[in-house]
Structures are given as structure tokens and as C-alpha cells.
Amino acid sequence: MTDVTQEAHFCQACVVRSRAICADLDQDEIQVLNSIGRRRNLAAGEQLLWEGDEAIIVANVVRGVLKLSTQTSDGKEQILGLVYPSDFVGRPFGQITPYGVQALTEAEVCIFQRTDFDRFAREHPRLEHKLLERTLKELDRTRRWMLLLGRMTAEQKLASFLLETAERAEPSSLTMPLSRQQIADVLGLTIETVSRLFSKMKMEGLIDLQSRRQVAILRPAELAVRAG
Amino acid sequence: MTDVTQEAHFCQACVVRSRAICADLDQDEIQVLNSIGRRRNLAAGEQLLWEGDEAIIVANVVRGVLKLSTQTSDGKEQILGLVYPSDFVGRPFGQITPYGVQALTEAEVCIFQRTDFDRFAREHPRLEHKLLERTLKELDRTRRWMLLLGRMTAEQKLASFLLETAERAEPSSLTMPLSRQQIADVLGLTIETVSRLFSKMKMEGLIDLQSRRQVAILRPAELAVRAG
DNA sequence: CGGCGTCATTGATCTGCGTCAACGGCACCG
DNA sequence: CGGTGCCGTTGACGCAGATCAATGACGCCG
Numbered sequence: 256m257t258d259v260t261q262e263a264h265f266c267q268a269c270v271v272r273s274r275a276i277c278a279d280l281d282q283d284e285i286q287v288l289n290s291i292g293r294r295r296n297l298a299a300g301e302q303l304l305w306e307g308d309e310a311i312i313v314a315n316v317v318r319g320v321l322k323l324s325t326q327t328s329d330g331k332e333q334i335l336g337l338v339y340p341s342d343f344v345g346r347p348f349g350q351i352t353p354y355g356v357q358a359l360t361e362a363e364v365c366i367f368q369r370t371d372f373d374r375f376a377r378e379h380p381r382l383e384h385k386l387l388e389r390t391l392k393e394l395d396r397t398r399r400w401m402l403l404l405g406r407m408t409a410e411q412k413l414a415s416f417l418l419e420t421a422e423r424a425e426p427s428s429l430t431m432p433l434s435r436q437q438i439a440d441v442l443g444l445t446i447e448t449v450s451r452l453f454s455k456m457k458m459e460g461l462i463d464l465q466s467r468r469q470v471a472i473l474r475p476a477e478l479a480v481r482a483g
Numbered sequence: 484m485t486d487v488t489q490e491a492h493f494c495q496a497c498v499v500r501s502r503a504i505c506a507d508l509d510q511d512e513i514q515v516l517n518s519i520g521r522r523r524n525l526a527a528g529e530q531l532l533w534e535g536d537e538a539i540i541v542a543n544v545v546r547g548v549l550k551l552s553t554q555t556s557d558g559k560e561q562i563l564g565l566v567y568p569s570d571f572v573g574r575p576f577g578q579i580t581p582y583g584v585q586a587l588t589e590a591e592v593c594i595f596q597r598t599d600f601d602r603f604a605r606e607h608p609r610l611e612h613k614l615l616e617r618t619l620k621e622l623d624r625t626r627r628w629m630l631l632l633g634r635m636t637a638e639q640k641l642a643s644f645l646l647e648t649a650e651r652a653e654p655s656s657l658t659m660p661l662s663r664q665q666i667a668d669v670l671g672l673t674i675e676t677v678s679r680l681f682s683k684m685k686m687e688g689l690i691d692l693q694s695r696r697q698v699a700i701l702r703p704a705e706l707a708v709r710a711g
Numbered sequence: 712c713g714g715c716g717t718c719a720t721t722g723a724t725c726t727g728c729g730t731c732a733a734c735g736g737c738a739c740c741g
Numbered sequence: 742c743g744g745t746g747c748c749g750t751t752g753a754c755g756c757a758g759a760t761c762a763a764t765g766a767c768g769c770c771g
Contacts, residue, residue, distance in 0.1 A: 335626045335630070336626070346619065349619065349623075353626065383608065383612060390615065391575065391576060398551070398581065399553075401625065402563070404671065406561045407555060445758075446719075447758085448758055451758095453720090454720070454721080467718075467766090483555055637728065662748075662749090663750095664749095672728080673728075674748090675730080676727090678749060679750080695736095
């Protein structure tokens, strides 16, 4: 077996193959894509891309959770997006990475040189179409988040966040990939406010906190009411 | 002359032709696109799309300014984006319009049935590519806006907004397409806070207010400092 | 097991912005 | 010209959430 076939084989066994942008590609195309990509493991906390750097690479997420984030000149952070397995990160067709990308958990990504990826994409309309649909969805999600940031109270923000996070995870008891500070950075709040709200919601029986990262949603309907 | 050629002729004379997503299309393609689109004038305040409706149409903006907006269950509005000539509006490849679209000024748009447009786009990779690049840029812009909404003070927000609006318009004296309330809805503030900040900035000599809609930026550098 | 560092919780206080209310200015219209 | 209505401005006040500060709960490592 050559290296390429080995890698192609690897690609076919890829756990996110059917959900990622590569889903529609045929056998030959996958092999080409494979030859320009490579796997990389990231430790929790490891930075994949730095805001403002040249946009050298793009990637598919295979395992783990990453965050996209930026900060104000005085250092306050805002998380712009969370990225889960099968999601795509990076800025194709752009010179500059407009936000930082960092692993929140141990993670695995499938990396491409941006220029290689751009060329491949332009030659494969089906891939570009997938990427377009994904980008449009991401834009919708981001705009919903804007409503949250601009017009919701702290309680509405946290309730919305918990419900959305729960959707991503297995039923009932969910393990938060985010620390309190990171949740605050997602919602445009401070860590103290987030912590107080967790305590309040626990006291009111909406949620249970088995440990700091283990949250159980006890009354989703009531939580939805709080989310507004 | 048939209707089609007339319309094709019309398209070539289009003022946004070179900047809109149709820019890369050749003569024949333009004619096809033309045959499935039509012009429409909108009065200031007229609604083009309603949030939550079926996504029936998409459009290019030819003239005027439109807003994309949504609201919380208790009626507070958040403007999600402003759309200028040559920009694209609507949700291709989606079932539901995720936000309302309303003309802020008298406007002219070039409308397509979404299903027609989707089909055309899938058959014309160059158009899809344009649309992808545009969507990626819009996503970048939207994410920068998230930082503003989540982490900036009222003054930083307004200063940023004024600078960005000035970029869009002719040098020096700019005519705001937005009312005070709409500016507040863009920035996630109240009309009173916006009004107070305008007064404060005028008093400090940063801007001049010739009339309610006429703003002149006197000290852009200082404004940039305030924007953070 | 104990000491240390990190993260989270909780309390006390402050403040930026929202809320409520009154007023002012400009356009429009009879 | 004066009335009417909308939009914007300004002031007084209150509160949600930020800030400042202390304490608590874990995990880690020697």
C-alpha cells in the first residue's frame, strides 16, 4: 500500500466523514483532498490560529470542541463561536485570520494549507456548495447570537446557552466543555454574574450541579421560559 | 426586440453590475439570470421579507439601504445587519427567512424567486463562488459586530458605528440612513443613551450635528480612540 | 496527607445604562 | 398661522450587572 491509499483508507474511516464538507466527494476526490491534508492532535488549551495572523491553514474538526474568539483593545474577550466535530474552521479565500482559534478540550483536526484548500475548492463545485451551505447556516446562528448579546438579560442569556448546549450533547446530564469564565465570554457577561445565575437556577430547581462541569437540566420547559 | 433582450440590456446598464454577485457572469448567463429576476422599487419603511416566513425570494440591492432585524419575545428589536447597493439579501438554500428585511430609505432591488435562484446558482459555480466569498465576508463583519455588542461600552459602540458608517458614505458630511431609534437597535442601546452620546460628542467637538440626520465627523482620530 | 495553585462561589458596593417623564423642535396639514 | 404628531433631547431616578474583595472547593504533586 502506498502512503496515499493508506491515507485514503484513513479518510474513509473518518468519524465525521458523512457530516463534514467532504461528505459529497467521490472516491478519487477524497484521495486528492487526503493528499493535501493531515491530521493533528491538539491539547486542551492549545491555540490553532492567532487573530490577525496570515490565514495559512483551514481545518475540519474531527474530535473535541474549539472556540473562536477576539478581544477588545483593553483585553476583554468575546467568544465568537464554538466549533464541534464535523465543523469547519478557518478563513478560506482570505488573507487574514479574523479571530483566534483555540482548543477547549483535547481535540483532533484535519488540517489543510489554505492555498491548497482554496485551489481544491475552486475545482470542486460540490465542495464549494457544501461550504456555502455551512457558511450560510453559521451566519444564521451568529445572527441569532447577536440578538442574545444585544437585547437579552443575563438570565435569558444563560438559559438560552444551556438549552443550546444541551442540544449538542447527550440527553440529561451534560458535561460542559467550557469553564465559567468561558461561558461569561460567550455571553458577554462576567464570571461572577454567571456563577450567581448558576447558583440561583440550582436553588430554584431548574438545574442541578453535580460538579463544576456537570450540569443537569431538570426543568427544560421552565428554562425555555426564562430564555424568553 | 424581445422582452428578454430588453431586460438583458437593462442588466448591462445596471449600476451595481460590476460589484454584485453577477459580476463574473458572461453574456449568456446574464440573460438567463435576467429572465428569472425582476426589478422592484421599495418605499422607505416598506418590508421586503418577514422573519419566520417561508424563504420565497432573494435579491440584490440596486439602490438605497435596507436593514435585517429580529426581536426578542418581549418586543425589543435588534438590527442584525445593514445592506447597501450591490449587497445580496435573503436566504438561499434555506426554507425559512431567519430575519426581517425592511427598506430604511427609498430603495430598488433586483428580485429572484429563491428556488429559481438556487437552481441557477447550483448550475453556475462562478456565481456560487461569488456568493460564498460574500457570505464569508459578511460572517466576518457580523462577528466583529458581536464583539461590539458583547464587550463594548455605549461610547465605544457609537464611535465605532460612526466611523464604519462614514466609510460607506462620501467624505466629511454624512447623511445617516438611520433614525436615533434604529441606531440604538443596531448597537443594542436605548434611544436616550444614543441621544445623550450624540450631544456629548458634539459638546466635546468630536462631531457636528447640522440637523438630526446630518452628522459631520470633525476629529476622526479622537473618535477612533473612543472606539477603543 | 498537606500545601499550593486554579477556578468558582459569595458578599458588599458601585456605576453605566435603562426607565420614566417632561419638554422642545420640526414637518405637515387644515 | 396655529394645531397636531412624531422624533429627539434632557433630566431625575433606579437597577442589573460590573467591580472589588474575601473565602471556599478541588485537583495536583511532592
